[in-house]
Amino acid sequence: MTDVDTIRHELSRLFAYKAEWLKGNLFDLFTRPKYLARLSDDVPCVLVGGRGTGKTTVLRGLSYSGQFELSDKSPETVKDWNHFGIYLRINTNRVTAFGGPEVADERWQKLFSHYINLVFCDLLLEFLSWYENHAKTELVADAVQVRKFCASLCVEPASTISECRESVNFGIVNFESYINNIDDEPPVKLSLLGAPVDLLVAAIKGLPGFVERRFSFLIDEYENLNESQQQVVNTLMKHASDAYTFKIGVRELGWRCKTTLNPNEQLVSPADYRLVNITDELIRNDFDQFAEEVCNARLAMLRKDHPEVPSSIVEMFPTLGLQEEALKLGVASQVKGLASLLKKNSDENELFLAKLDPLEQYFIKCRAESSGKSLDDIVDEARQDKNWQSKYDNYAYSLLFNLKQGKRGIRKYYCGWKTFCLLANGNLRYLIELVDASISAHLILGAKLSASVSPDTQTKAAQEVGKKNLGELEGLSIHGAKLTKLLLGLGRLFGIMAGDAVGHAPEVNQFEIVGESRSKELDDLLNYGVMHLALVRLTGTKISGMDTKDYDYSVHPIFAPFFVFGHRKKRKMKLSPEEFLGLIDDTSSSLEKILAKSQRTIDQPLPDQLTLFEIYFDGNS
Structure with missing residues (x-):
């Protein structure tokens, strides 16, 4: 593997745009968005954003394992926490099993309600095992409460936390097997939605030191639930006990049903939950700066082995001014000899035209061609019109798209950090894709990491990112x-x-x-x-x-x-x-x-x- 290949591989690893791909680096590269504070209290929240806006990273950062990775990782710190996030990513393979002609829709909904109880309780018990291990302590729950919980969840009786977890694990495995063979199996006992969760959380709060502690269920990829299944979780969210709440991550328009199991009851913001639109929040709170911090953290890790890497991502992506871009697109050749086309031989018109920059001269030329008027008439108008500068400013940027119409090569440049942030539109995935594709192409061309990426390379990389995402649709x-x-x-x-x-x-x-x-x-x-x-x-x-x-x-x-x-x-x-x-x-x-x-x-x-x-x-x- 060449040095360029090695660096490109390292770049792709550090600039991975999916949280799952970052693996061990996820929390090392975690950058706190300003809206994070709005998710940290006990109010139910719905986090809305397209793929790549950072929902998964934020929710995993709020989870107990994320909290631990982002803290000093000491047992005493864990014991001082007053809030624990329980992360669940909705698995399409699992939830799509709860549907089909084998049973009626109402039965599927009750089966799914029992399954959600099993999953939430299993995650809570998994947390208790994690807590015992990381806080260096042993938790002893009230045996009566544990047995009551097992009876409510319809799993094998247990008396201790470890026995309880094993019983719930088997309950999930057996139930999934039952669902997969529902045609051939006799009916099973089902738990009442939310009841086992309430009992288990009550048992946990009875543990030493847990009385004041609260829990949040962090549900990622909520759009993978169908409308009937969303009704089930909506009901839990609407009627959750005071001991726990919900933080839900969902794509825009992925929350298709906002009613509970009672069709006349809806979840309404802000009465029932706080709506946080990630894209709006990031754009409103200076997405450029946040994205810069995200990318600079990655550059810092890359700089450990490659000291020539700049400390600021902005330095790597220079932009072009309006006139500078116009010149690169060939405006000079478009207006060459323009003054010679004046027929009135007016010194005033010639002098006025000569004082204009090339792009403004090009505007004069285009106005003459589109209006059917003579060049002399348009120059006369421009010279005498007090609003001429405003008219030019209104069209100046759009003129860039016209300079190379019908010609090979780049017809319009898309370069500079500000431009990349606007192209991403508050989406970190897209921003990171643009950065990764640009730097990778920069290296392939033999350029050094210490050098800035050329406008041509940035533009071609942006075209490739657009093409790639079009193909993925x-x-x-x-x-x-x-x-x-x-x-x-x-x-x-x-x-x-x-x-x-x-x-x-x-x-x-x-x-x-x-x-x-x-x-x-x-x-x-x-x-x-x-x-x-x-x-x-x-x-x-x-x-x-x-x-x-x-x-x-x-x-x-x-x-x-x-x-x-x-x-x-x-x-x-x-x-x-x-x-x-x-x-x-x-x-x-x-x-x-x-x-x-x-x-x-x-x-x-x-x-x-x-x-x-x-x-x-x-x-x-």
Whole structure:
């Protein structure tokens, strides 16, 4: 393995974007987000965020094992804790077993209720064993309470904590076997939802030193539960005893059912729980700085073996100013000899034009071409218009997308730490992917770790990250294929509009659905698009904030470099339900109809990275 391969391997390990992949480094690299304090009290919380926003890392950090790793790891410290988090990741393989034609839905719900009792109690007993080991003490529970608990959970009687844990372990194994062979097995005894948990927690609080201590069940990947199963856990959350509470991690729109087992009873924020939207919290509390701290912690570990690594991640990702980027994109050649095209030979116009920077001269040229007026007339207007600078500023950024239309190579640069943070949109996974892909490509090109990553390398890495996440969409859900086609259609739509902005509203990259002919298919696609980070849901101009009709949407900024459109939140357009669904079913025709409304055409050449989809856009196969 070469030195470059070794460093790239180390980078991939340290910049792993899933908590599970960090393994032993998870807590060494743990960075406390500002919103963590909102999760640390006894109020039930629902932590909402897409994959990669850090739900798992935060919940595991709140668990008793996470607390221990983040503390000084001394027995005395453990004895002083007043709160313990019990972490549970919802396992799809397990919970999907509770469904099918073998028994009625109501029976499945009761079976699942018993299973949840078993799992929660097993986790509590596992904690007690951990506590005995780490606090260097022996816990002796009241034998009567233990037997009462076993009877409530319908497992073999026990008198001690260790016997009790063994009995519950066997109870889980036997019950899972029963569920897997439910057609052939006689009915089993089932526990009452929450009753064994209450009894076990009461027994634990009867232990020396545990009277004032509290517990939180930290449930990760809540979206893996179906609606019936979410009702079960919702009921526990709504009616939990004073001794324990719940902290739930779920993808946006993954909490599909908010009723309890009583269909007339709902969980309502803030009366029943505190809602914490991770993306909103991170963006509101300076995501750039938090992401910088996360990445700098990784660089610090890398620097132990590679002292040439910079101490600040920001130093590795220089940006380009507006004029600097315009020059790299060839604006000088676009305006070369522009003054010679003036026909009035006006000294005032020539002098005015000469004082403008190249990009502003290019704006003059584009205005003349799009309006059908002469260059002299546009220069006259610019020279005499007091609002000219404001008009130019409004279009300056969008002009960058037009400079290399139809040419090979990079058509727009996406570089700099601020830009990467905007592309990630509050998502740490995406940010870390961008950093890892950029530095890895930087090393492959033979550059040193001590050198900053070039704008070209950053841009190409950002395109690759967008392409990779587009490819992953298809396998994420039953709607994956349609989401992929939708993203291709929307991405191409906004890419064409970005490349032809002069004479139109610049930087259009959001949309709203207007019209009455909405369908469940459309709303499901919007919801799944948001849930799987193909789309971003925007609530700024809406009041209700609950129905899909009350939102504006945009393609997630991480895909902007791949399709070449603006990643900044700007202007929106209106799409009818037919136009929106047409982007999936008949992409080419639908694009033509939508673009025609703003006097644009579909015949812009594809960027290099999109040529793979040329046949799709031509024939929409």
